[in-house]
Amino acid sequence: MERAISDKNILDKFVIDFTKIVEKYVKYIIVSGFVSISHGRTRGTEDIDMIIEKISLDKFKSLHFELEKNNFECMQSSKAEDIYDYLARKDSVRYIRKGEFLPEMEIKFVKDELDLLQLSTRQKLPLSGLDVWFSSIEMNIAFKEELLKSDKDLEDAKHLRIIYEDKISESFIKDIKKMIRKYRLKIK
Amino acid sequence: MRDKSHIQQVERWAEFCKNNPSEFRKYLNAFLNAQIIKAREFYTRLNNSEDGRVILNKLKAEKLKK
Numbered sequence: 132m133e134r135a136i137s138d139k140n141i142l143d144k145f146v147i148d149f150t151k152i153v154e155k156y157v158k159y160i161i162v163s164g165f166v167s168i169s170h171g172r173t174r175g176t177e178d179i180d181m182i183i184e185k186i187s188l189d190k191f192k193s194l195h196f197e198l199e200k201n202n203f204e205c206m207q208s209s210k211a212e213d214i215y216d217y218l219a220r221k222d223s224v225r226y227i228r229k230g231e232f233l234p235e236m237e238i239k240f241v242k243d244e245l246d247l248l249q250l251s252t253r254q255k256l257p258l259s260g261l262d263v264w265f266s267s268i269e270m271n272i273a274f275k276e277e278l279l280k281s282d283k284d285l286e287d288a289k290h291l292r293i294i295y296e297d298k299i300s301e302s303f304i305k306d307i308k309k310m311i312r313k314y315r316l317k318i319k
Numbered sequence: 320m321r322d323k324s325h326i327q328q329v330e331r332w333a334e335f336c337k338n339n340p341s342e343f344r345k346y347l348n349a350f351l352n353a354q355i356i357k358a359r360e361f362y363t364r365l366n367n368s369e370d371g372r373v374i375l376n377k378l379k380a381e382k383l384k385k
Binding site for chain 2: 289
């Protein structure tokens with residue numbers, strides 16, 4: 132049982148192992164709750180959110196087979212074609228390690244200009260202690276303050292604002308919020 | 320209920336993380352691991368009985384609706 136405290140926690144190891152495979156096939160970003168959690172935010176999550184570029188079925192099959200070979204499985208189906216259908220319909224799919232209930236990687240394809248911007252402005256965040264691609268801190272703050280807005284999300288944003296005080300671009304956050312209103316909230 | 324003291328704690332902890340980057344992880348990792356481990360233990364207990372497996376399937380179905 133993993134009760135020893137090491138440098139990396141269970142979520143970290145899961146993300147590291149999963150992204151090591153994904154990045155061979157497709158551009159990805161980790162978004163949402165895990166971004167703030169990897170910067171010290173003390174709240175729970177049982178899944179990690181990932182957005183990937185839209186790739187061809189053939190390329191996705193290769194990715195899926197390698198994930199399976201490395202002991203990951205998709206909760207929705209074992210067939211790459213079925214899983215690809217979910218993604219193409221803009222639904223998410225969830226992968227877990229075989230034989231384990233948690234954690235889960237929830238994956239979606241990019242769905243609009245905003246997601247494309249998230250991917251194109253992705254960053255490695257050394258303060259997270261992880262060598263993985265995240266959406267930018269500004270993106271995370273903007274989504275949490277403008278779209279999600281639950282108590283938990285506003286606290287996540289507050290946490291990130293304090294960690295990255297003086298390092299974030301308020302004008303970029305403002306621009307992203309404008310795009311959120313346009314593409315997600317459909318406000319002109 | 321989230322009163323003012325809650326957000327004050329969020330801010331206090333964030334300042335601690337910012338000012339003690341090599342220190343905070345041991346507390347965070349213990350917390351996160353404990354949550355995952357406890358949840359896994361619970362799901363394993365559920366999986367050990369027929370009634371439990373029914374509940375597990377309902378939980379899974381609910382999750383996959385999202």
